[in-house]
Amino acid sequence: MPSNARSSDVSCLEMLRSILRVDGDKNYELVEIFLDFENAVPSAEEQQLYYIAEAVLQRGEDLIKDVTDYEMGGYSIRNSVRDDSDAEKVKEALPKLLPFIKRTIEYYEQKRRIEQLVPDLLWELTSGPLPLEEQLQSRQAIARQFARLIGFVFEFDSIRMARAQITNDFSVYRRWRNIVTNRVKDDETCVPEGINIAEFQMFLGEMNPMLNALRHGIELFVEKHSSMPIQNTTDSLVTLINVCRFMLTSEMSLVRLSPATRIFSTRVLVGLVILYDHIAAEGAFCSKxxxxxxxxxxxxxLHTESPTVIFTILF
Incomplete structure (x- = not known):
């Protein structure tokens, strides 16, 4: 984690107090740009990165469906083995549990893809050479992909919160594997090479794994471009935040947004605040x-029918 990223988040109560402390008369200018999150088409300069991001996002759509269908996962398989000391039953049940583990590995691989993609997207949005607002206008399609990535993060994590079986399945899987080691083929039981088992377990235990991947991605960006002032990145995030505020406030913008896109834009807004809070020296929840x-x-x-999940992630 870069030195300017805070190691722990402040509590919900502290955040709410900080909002109340903020000067209500302070001028927060809107940035009057409309980013077309639905239909922006990549320019020739944007195409390569745009389609790399598109592949990650398309895979994300598949994983949204998959994690939605996960539900009870391998619960019935785990429940069929009453006594772990019965090695034969464990050996019989282990291969049945394996498909669920392979699914969680796919979730983890998506997390790694996000961490690799975020620095490239941010570079296009923050590095210039144009002034910030002009840079955003010239990179509408990249901004669209970055926004869609934030949207995926919120959608996946909101479903993941209700899928405790993902963690339970892997915990039992590892225990059973230890019981039957040398009794089944390695390729039937091992996670793929290149996956750090400790990191994978940590990923499975996180309530917001994709949001953490997004945070880590921006950390990697800051580390990779350490010669670039951190203010370039924080100013870019604030500009994007104020663009979203404008789009959700201006009547001329609102008429161009479908109800679904308004909700989507609120998620993007929250994601940007979280990223700013993560890398800004004093965070987003301070008096200044x-x-x-x-x-x-x-x-x-105003724009989210059920903001509870978003508030939970933000605070």
């Missing part, structure tokens, strides 16, 4: 914050 937190909360309440 350049982020209009009151307005963010107002927009969430």
């Amino acid at each position: 914050t350049p982020v209009d937190l009151r307005d963010v909360v107002r927009l969430l309440k």
Whole structure:
């Protein structure tokens, strides 16, 4: 983690207090740009990265369906073995549990793809050479893909929160594998080479694994471009936040947004606040914050029918 990224998040209560402390008369300018999150088409300069991101996003759509269908996972298989000391029953049940483990490995691989993709997207959005607002306008398609990535993160994690069996399945899988080691083929039981088992277990235990991947991706970006002032990145995030605020406030923008895109835009807004909070030295929830937190909360309440999950992640 870069030195300017805080090692722990402040509590929900502290965050809410910080919002109340922020000067209500402070001027937070909207950035009057409309980013077409639905239909932006890549320019010739954007195409290569755009389609790399598209492949990650398409895989993400498949994984949303998969994690939705996971539900009870291998519960019935685990429940069929009443006594782990019965090695024969364990040996019989282990291959039946393996398909669920392979599914979780796919989730983990998506996490790694996000961590690799985020630095490239941010580079295009923050490195210039144009002023920030002009840079965003010239990289509409890249901004669209970055926004869609944030949207995927929220959708996946909101489903993952209700899938405790993912963690339970792998825990039992490892225990059973230890019982029948040398009794089944390695290729039937091992996670793929190149996967750090400790990191994989940590991933499975996280409530917001894809959000953490997004955070790690921005850390990697800052580390990779250490010669670039951190303010380039934080200013870019604030600009994007104020673009989203404009799109969700301006009547001229709102008429161009479908109800689904309005909800999507609120998720993007929250994701940007979280990323800013993660890398800004004092975070987003301080008295001098350049982020209009009151307005963010107002927009969430206005445009999200059930903001509970988003509030949970934000606070």
